[in-house]
Amino acid sequence: RHLATSDRGSFQASHSSGPSPWSQPSDPGKLITMNTLLNMLCDSICSTVQVPKLLSIKNQRLGILFRILQLGALGWVAYNTFAMRAWNYITVPLPSTFDLWLLVPDADRSGADVASSPHCADPSSYDYVYSDTWTYNYSRCVELPIGEAFDKFGQNVFVPTSYEDTYVWEARGAKDCADLEFECPNRGGDFSSLGTTCMCKLSERNFVANPGKVSLHFNHGYLVSFPGDFKVRGRDNSNSMVARSNRGDWKELDGKDGEMATVVLRPDGSRCAVGARSASGAKSLWTKTDSNEDGINGELGEWLACAGVTLDDDVPELRSGNAGEVGMPKLRMTGFERHFELSYHNSNDVNYDIERFGTVCYLTVSVSPSWNTATKVAYTKVPNPHSGAATYRARKAYGVSLAVQTKGSFARFDYNSLVNVIVNAVVLLALPGTIIQFIAVYGLGLLSKIYKRAQSEVMDIRSEFSGLAARMVSTVASFRTVRRSDEAGAEAEEEAEEAIDVERVREYLRAALAPEMASGVLSEQEFMVLSDTAIMDFDAKRSSKVDLASFLAASHSQESIEP
Numbered sequence: 001r002h003l004a005t006s007d008r009g010s011f012q013a014s015h016s017s018g019p020s021p022w023s024q025p026s027d028p029g030k031l032i033t034m035n036t037l038l039n040m041l042c043d044s045i046c047s048t049v050q051v052p053k054l055l056s057i058k059n060q061r062l063g064i065l066f067r068i069l070q071l072g073a074l075g076w077v078a079y080n081t082f083a084m085r086a087w088n089y090i091t092v093p094l095p096s097t098f099d100l101w102l103l104v105p106d107a108d109r110s111g112a113d114v115a116s117s118p119h120c121a122d123p124s125s126y127d128y129v130y131s132d133t134w135t136y137n138y139s140r141c142v143e144l145p146i147g148e149a150f151d152k153f154g155q156n157v158f159v160p161t162s163y164e165d166t167y168v169w170e171a172r173g174a175k176d177c178a179d180l181e182f183e184c185p186n187r188g189g190d191f192s193s194l195g196t197t198c199m200c201k202l203s204e205r206n207f208v209a210n211p212g213k214v215s216l217h218f219n220h221g222y223l224v225s226f227p228g229d230f231k232v233r234g235r236d237n238s239n240s241m242v243a244r245s246n247r248g249d250w251k252e253l254d255g256k257d258g259e260m261a262t263v264v265l266r267p268d269g270s271r272c273a274v275g276a277r278s279a280s281g282a283k284s285l286w287t288k289t290d291s292n293e294d295g296i297n298g299e300l301g302e303w304l305a306c307a308g309v310t311l312d313d314d315v316p317e318l319r320s321g322n323a324g325e326v327g328m329p330k331l332r333m334t335g336f337e338r339h340f341e342l343s344y345h346n347s348n349d350v351n352y353d354i355e356r357f358g359t360v361c362y363l364t365v366s367v368s369p370s371w372n373t374a375t376k377v378a379y380t381k382v383p384n385p386h387s388g389a390a391t392y393r394a395r396k397a398y399g400v401s402l403a404v405q406t407k408g409s410f411a412r413f414d415y416n417s418l419v420n421v422i423v424n425a426v427v428l429l430a431l432p433g434t435i436i437q438f439i440a441v442y443g444l445g446l447l448s449k450i451y452k453r454a455q456s457e458v459m460d461i462r463s464e465f466s467g468l469a470a471r472m473v474s475t476v477a478s479f480r481t482v483r484r485s486d487e488a489g490a491e492a493e494e495e496a497e498e499a500i501d502v503e504r505v506r507e508y509l510r511a512a513l514a515p516e517m518a519s520g521v522l523s524e525q526e527f528m529v530l531s532d533t534a535i536m537d538f539d540a541k542r543s544s545k546v547d548l549a550s551f552l553a554a555s556h557s558q559e560s561i562e563p
Helices: 002-015 028-045 060-083 174-187 300-307 415-442 446-455 461-486 502-512 514-518 524-538 548-555
Strands: 088-091 094-103 128-131 134-136 140-142 151-153 156-172 190-194 197-208 215-226 230-235 238-243 260-265 296-299 336-346 359-369 373-381 391-413 499-501 545-547
Touching: 060 415, 088 215, 088 415, 094 151, 094 156, 094 230, 094 391, 156 174, 174 190, 174 197, 215 300, 215 336, 215 359, 215 391, 296 300, 300 336, 300 359, 391 415, 415 446, 461 502, 499 502, 502 514, 502 524, 502 545, 524 548, 545 548
Parallel strands: 140 197, 260 359, 336 391
Antiparallel strands: 088 391, 094 215, 128 134, 151 156, 156 197, 156 391, 190 197, 215 230, 215 296, 230 238, 336 359, 373 391, 499 545
């Protein structure tokens, strides 16, 4: 009714305002052409608006797949939101402090059994032939003095486990070289000369007696920055502090939030106790009280045990593979790099699992074997500026160096992150529908053509209404024609019952589908299934009769405009 009224009003308005401005054109051909082009352009660009259409498809397989995809999307959204605490802003802490120092054990702590250990009792058993021209052979084990037991340069440390010393005596001139040549055999060295310069060289390889007893101590800390100039810094032996601006007004945190624990871990993630010589004994969890005086500490042997190795382990990956190779290198011979990985997490982070502390640092200890060397020269007689002669010892040490890496994650509630969580959830939950739509429209062959046509229907209310009216008139006329043939003998159409026998409906349906049945596209059994399905919809009352109301309802069940 609304459509008819609006159309009639517009028609009357367009014909009651006098002659059209196009009715007497000065150049009819030109104006009509322009009008046509404008109408075509407007019709192609402006007259069509695409809107989403909700199409419910009755397909059990698609329905099952759709529910599976929905459950998967819902599970992922739930995991990403709640398990990962996606409403938090995540930032990576930076190293703030790392204070490191080493202590050499006293004589009574160096180990009374050192002399009986294999590398001291039988150093030659460690000999390794690297190639035909190079051999690692060891003479003895030596207790190094405090100044040579380790080297430290800033945060870099090196603890030798074996070394090669080369003693060199240099001379210049015929007389001095003759004296040096005479004395060199008594020193056990080899004499060589070049022009007026000569030298006597003596080399030996030794093991360090007990490097595993060198004690490593350290304190560590972190610095974290969040959006809005919010910063947090902490240290293992003091309370954490926060600042809310760039002015540096740091405030100390009290209670649990100010405490940090350090947990020592093996590479497999299990805990490892160190610090047997400390006042509080060996432990895997170090608190502020534990590390306040001597820092977090442990002997080299303890740290190696946490990494799962010993100094006497074989290192097959460092074999030379050269012709003539004999034996196997060991960590004591080659040296290695020891890794400390410091991973910091606060109480909002998903990796945090110790409730008594505001911050937890997981310290993972690992080892990377390598031919790890350090060289130094000690002069007994510095080079003479005139003669160039000197006496010195050149040492090439193999040993342990330390590499420290800082990582981790700090989490803090953030409104922008919460908005992102909601947006991502909406997008992910809508994804199953998009996938099913793509499969239904493009992946099911002939069915997809039907689904696509149903989904991509062009909606024109005016033509829809006209079509509906025509189909309704046609349906009523067809129904009454069929009824009249089915009710021969009735005197008047108005007095007869408005109903058709269901078998007559089946006959007409058979006639309509006769070409498909004749060509073999549709079998008799398939026809019976289709006709039974249609008749069940026509005869909702199960009276074996199809009345006009039911017939009209079935004929226009998919109309966009209801009658």
